[in-house]
Amino acid sequence: MSEPTNKLRYEFDQRIGKLQKSLQEQNLDGALFFQSEDIFYFTGTGVNSVLVVPSNQEPILLVRINVEKGRMDSLISDVRPSNGLTTLVDVVNQVFGEKKIALGISFDVINLSFYHQLQRQFSNTVFCDIQPMVWCLRLIKSDWEIAQIKAAAEISYKGIEGAIGILEEGISEIKFQKSIEQIKVSYGDEGNMIQRGSNNRLPFGVVAFGKNTSIISGNWMTMTSMGRSPSRPYGAGNDQLKKGDLVVIDHGTVYQGYHSDEARTFIYGKADKRHKYLHSVVNELLETAISEIRPGVSISEVYLQVEKLADRYGLKDQFMGLEQYGFRYIGHGIGLEIDEPPLISAFNKKVLEPGMVLAIEPKLIFKNEFGITQEDTIVVTESGCEVITSFPRDRFEV
Incomplete structure (x- = not known):
């Protein structure tokens, strides 16, 4: 240490x-x-x-x-x-x-x-x-724990930054994922994420191209792509990148045992008006959640404010895949494990406290078309919150 x-x-x-x-x-x-x-x-x-x-x-x-x-x-x-x-x-x-x-x-x-x-x-x-x-x-993180999560977030930034530089037409999801892993490991990422239950080790996270960004097959409303076989229906598959494809990178990064969680959606080439609009909406959903995060606020209120905004845009059915699956949540706690309490859901009446670390991950999922997600790791502070994952959300066309 x-x-x-x-x-x-x-x-x-x-x-x-x-x-x-x-x-x-x-x-x-x-x-x-x-x-x-x-x-x-x-x-x-x-x-x-x-x-x-x-x-x-x-x-x-x-x-x-x-x-x-x-x-x-x-x-x-x-x-x-x-x-x-x-x-x-x-x-x-x-x-x-x-x-x-x-x-x-x-x-x-x-x-x-x-x-x-x-x-x-x-x-x-x-x-x-x-x-x-x-x-x-474990819910309230110490200054030392938060420092490790911030270090993981810095590695996450470098991983996404490096990833953009290797995108090229014809690269497969799995090759792209492995390239990102190598970049992150070179900066200190410790590899597999931890998910509770029988000491579960998870892979890198998710890389998805094109229509695969609309596929969900994991534990929660995470865009999981196709996987490489029916026995492993989660994570990057063999599909190759084409011009106009959306590209989702949703990855956990681990440093000294502590996780950060960050997702960004890009488009390979020029974005049309619809993609630009929906990307901006997802950014606004995330910013709305962040604006609600401060000590004393009910966790359910964070979720409900974001759901209301999605509804005002006429996108409630697509928000978090609500129409398809009915899960009303927008994030989770994070620390030694990639998914920890508190669940940021419509039903969690617990109030936020300084030292909680949250991963907020709004997404819009259009069945059989595409999905767009943005995710940041956020620390609840004495006066509000601090966003510690930092890759620019407005970066879209690559």
């Missing part, structure tokens, strides 16, 4: 302290963590490990492979080698004894088979879901 170790150690100590306070408030004896991003958040390392956090004692990191690497990277002091579940059982018994205890785990990242294993091994233990608690802790 780039910051002085003592400064970072203090930050990670604070995180553990807040977690332990929350555990005590919920009458839990401790917590077990199995997911790499949760473990990194509390220890500073993402090595293959299990984190044991008693509510009133020092945490213990059990490293499955290469404990020396774990000790070198970790910002907690008690790092031990592990032989798997047997070691975990021994450590839990040492820490808590034979009494009946309640431990928190994250139900969303363990499968049923492993949960049954835990129940068999810890017969005196009641397991409770603490992922909502952990999300509350």
